[in-house]
Amino acid sequence: MKKPLSISRRTLLKATGAAALGIIPAGTLLVRAAGKPHPKALQAKNWAMVINAKLCPPGCRICQEACHKVHNVPNMPDPKQDVKWIWPESYNSAFPYETHPYTDQANEKRAYPVLCNHCENPSCVRVCPTKATFQRPDGVVMMDYHRCIGCRFCMAACPYGARSFNFKDPRPHIPQLNPAYPTRTPGVVEKCNFCDERLAVGQMPACMEACPAKAILFGDLNDPASPVRQALASNVTLQRKTKLGTRPKVFYIV
Amino acid sequence: MLEHAWNETGPRFKAWLAALLLLIGIGGFCYSIQLGTGLGVTGMSRDVSWGLYIGQFTFFVGVAASAVMVVLPYYLHDVKVFGRITVVGEFLAVTAVIMCILFILVDLGMPSRLLNIMLYPSPGSVLFWDMVVLNGYFFLNLLTGWKVLEAEYTGIKAPDWVKPLIYIAIPWAFSIHTVTAFIYSGIPGRDFWLTALTAPKFLASAFATGPALLILISLALRRFTGFDAGQEAVRRLSIIVTYAMSITVFMILAEFFTAFYSQVPSHMYALKYFFVGLYGGNSFVLISWIFATLCLLALILLLNPKTRGDETWLTVACASTFIALAIEKGISFTVGGFITNPFGRVTEYWPTAVEVGIVVGIWALGAFLLSLFYSLFVTVKRRSERGIA
Numbered sequence: 054m055k056k057p058l059s060i061s062r063r064t065l066l067k068a069t070g071a072a073a074l075g076i077i078p079a080g081t082l083l084v085r086a087a088g089k090p091h092p093k094a095l096q097a098k099n100w101a102m103v104i105n106a107k108l109c110p111p112g113c114r115i116c117q118e119a120c121h122k123v124h125n126v127p128n129m130p131d132p133k134q135d136v137k138w139i140w141p142e143s144y145n146s147a148f149p150y151e152t153h154p155y156t157d158q159a160n161e162k163r164a165y166p167v168l169c170n171h172c173e174n175p176s177c178v179r180v181c182p183t184k185a186t187f188q189r190p191d192g193v194v195m196m197d198y199h200r201c202i203g204c205r206f207c208m209a210a211c212p213y214g215a216r217s218f219n220f221k222d223p224r225p226h227i228p229q230l231n232p233a234y235p236t237r238t239p240g241v242v243e244k245c246n247f248c249d250e251r252l253a254v255g256q257m258p259a260c261m262e263a264c265p266a267k268a269i270l271f272g273d274l275n276d277p278a279s280p281v282r283q284a285l286a287s288n289v290t291l292q293r294k295t296k297l298g299t300r301p302k303v304f305y306i307v
Numbered sequence: 308m309l310e311h312a313w314n315e316t317g318p319r320f321k322a323w324l325a326a327l328l329l330l331i332g333i334g335g336f337c338y339s340i341q342l343g344t345g346l347g348v349t350g351m352s353r354d355v356s357w358g359l360y361i362g363q364f365t366f367f368v369g370v371a372a373s374a375v376m377v378v379l380p381y382y383l384h385d386v387k388v389f390g391r392i393t394v395v396g397e398f399l400a401v402t403a404v405i406m407c408i409l410f411i412l413v414d415l416g417m418p419s420r421l422l423n424i425m426l427y428p429s430p431g432s433v434l435f436w437d438m439v440v441l442n443g444y445f446f447l448n449l450l451t452g453w454k455v456l457e458a459e460y461t462g463i464k465a466p467d468w469v470k471p472l473i474y475i476a477i478p479w480a481f482s483i484h485t486v487t488a489f490i491y492s493g494i495p496g497r498d499f500w501l502t503a504l505t506a507p508k509f510l511a512s513a514f515a516t517g518p519a520l521l522i523l524i525s526l527a528l529r530r531f532t533g534f535d536a537g538q539e540a541v542r543r544l545s546i547i548v549t550y551a552m553s554i555t556v557f558m559i560l561a562e563f564f565t566a567f568y569s570q571v572p573s574h575m576y577a578l579k580y581f582f583v584g585l586y587g588g589n590s591f592v593l594i595s596w597i598f599a600t601l602c603l604l605a606l607i608l609l610l611n612p613k614t615r616g617d618e619t620w621l622t623v624a625c626a627s628t629f630i631a632l633a634i635e636k637g638i639s640f641t642v643g644g645f646i647t648n649p650f651g652r653v654t655e656y657w658p659t660a661v662e663v664g665i666v667v668g669i670w671a672l673g674a675f676l677l678s679l680f681y682s683l684f685v686t687v688k689r690r691s692e693r694g695i696a
Contacts, residue, residue, distance in 0.1 A: 208353070
């Protein structure tokens with residue numbers, strides 16, 4: 054019951070695609086298909102992210118491009134029905150009602166990357182009528198695209214606008230297909246997955262690896278020695294909409 | 308009893324059913340377009356992710372719940388005049404629940420996976436509970452309505468197990484609309500919905516909408532079929548509409564006070580958006596003022612005993628009540644929660660032709676079922692009153 058069939062199907066599809074390209078050695082494939090972790094898999098008690106927005110130059114979209122390429126996120130023609138996992142917003146938009154007209158102009162222009170906050174108390178998980186969105190023991194809030202019925206209760210429940218719905222078939226709008234990651238069907242919700250598929254094979258999140266300014270840190274919030282905890286201990290940081298009690302795990306150095 | 312019901316209908320009734328079938332067909336065609344391309348054919352977006360479908364669902368849960376406004380007085384307070392129309396109310400409830408389920412179905416991105424709600428029951432989700440209470444309410448009303456009517460048809464007392472089910476259906480009616488309200492009022496970050504007043508306001512407006520519709524139905528039945536619910540029943544229903552509508556408007560005004568006296572921006576945004584527009588978005592301004600005007604008109608006509616007692620004015624008052632609350636709960640309330648979006652911006656929503664076509668189709672299906680139910684009901688009444696068992 055805990056491990057739905059659809060996950061293993063997804064894993065299998067992914068694995069088949071990767072095997073076709075020879076990305077993952079066949080031995081690893083068998084191990085993964087059998088449900089055993091990859092020997093290099095990164096593990097944590099509570100994954101979290103710190104974004105040093107001071108290092109984010111205006112107009113930068115490198116993290117978005119990297120993430121969307123890896124995860125087959127489409128460029129939908131209608132921006133109102135677009136699909137996004139991570140994207141830049143202005144400070145005013147990322148932190149609405151926590152601003153005033155006289156703030157630092159340089160800060161106003163910075164591109165604050167916003168994404169799923171992988172909340173410790175996620176309202177999206179609470180409202181999902183099929184457990185298609187769920188929280189893993191390591192704190193990652195995940196989506197099962199094969200179980201989602203597309204009711205969009207989670208989109209209403211997410212106070213961060215982090216969830217996207219596939220209003221139309223995304224496949225024709227994927228600029229460059231990555232066969233190692235599944236594409237989605239119309240009618241399901243999707244969002245950032247903290248790169249669970251990369252963590253599982255020992256890689257850090259794609260946005261973090263791509264960032265030339267090293268503005269993104271990723272690590273275990275429960276480990277005092279992790280880069281995330283060190284950054285939190287030595288900087289003033291903000292989370293989005295803390296008063297709602299969701300306990301977001303994406304922190305911003307401003 | 309079904310065979311008599313069909314044989315005794317006239318050509319005018321059959322033409323009416325044919326017209327409704329045509330509209331159902333148009334709705335079905337629109338739905339086939341949506342199935343083919345996805346919900347992209349609607350006006351919904353990543354910012355306004357629920358629209359007309361969920362609004363209509365919410366509204367008809369209210370209509371379904373309101374059957375209790377004839378059942379409760381009859382069974383708990385011995386208001387005998389409602390005896391003739393409890394079945395009318397119960398069949399209205401059954402039809403409304405069917406419409407609700409269809410509105411949910413057409414809103415799903417993956418309708419083929421609907422049963423996942425039962426395959427992976429999630430008691431933490433309000434939507435799961437809504438499914439439970441709506442299905443329960445459907446069967447309670449179908450069983451009790453049918454058995455009571457059958458008892459009248461055969462002239463034999465309804466079986467003993469019907470009575471407890473009728474009593475269970477009374478609190479159950481409150482539960483369906485409460486749970487539906489909780490879908491909205493338990494979500495963080497949507498300040499227009501996040502108020503404990505949502506459930507009570509839903510119930511009050513449902514108890515205005517449903518009895519108003521029952522009055523309109525009673526008057527229509529008398530005109531087209533000769534079945535008379537009785538002046539006293541209509542008079543009592545009109546008093547229920549008056550109280551419920553007054554309470555509804557009071558609660559809406561209380562929302563305005565909290566928002567505008569506190570001056571908390573996120574509480575004012577949706578209300579401003581409705582009545583004066585916000586950040587250039589003003590799609591809802593016209594219908595919001597129609598809503599306000601109709602509320603005022605209905606209240607004036609209902610509160611004045613002279614107009615309330617006059618059948619023509621009462622019809623106007625009930626139609627105004629129904630349309631006003633259909634605007635408020637049928638679309639505005641749902642969209643209001645998405646104003647503003649999580650980034651403090653306004654994204655406009657307006658239903659597309661396909662969306663409207665599907666909604667019209669479901670309304671037509673409701674009217675179709677209701678017409679069949681009521682023709683059956685009227686036939687049974689006629690035969691039992693003539694003494695043919």
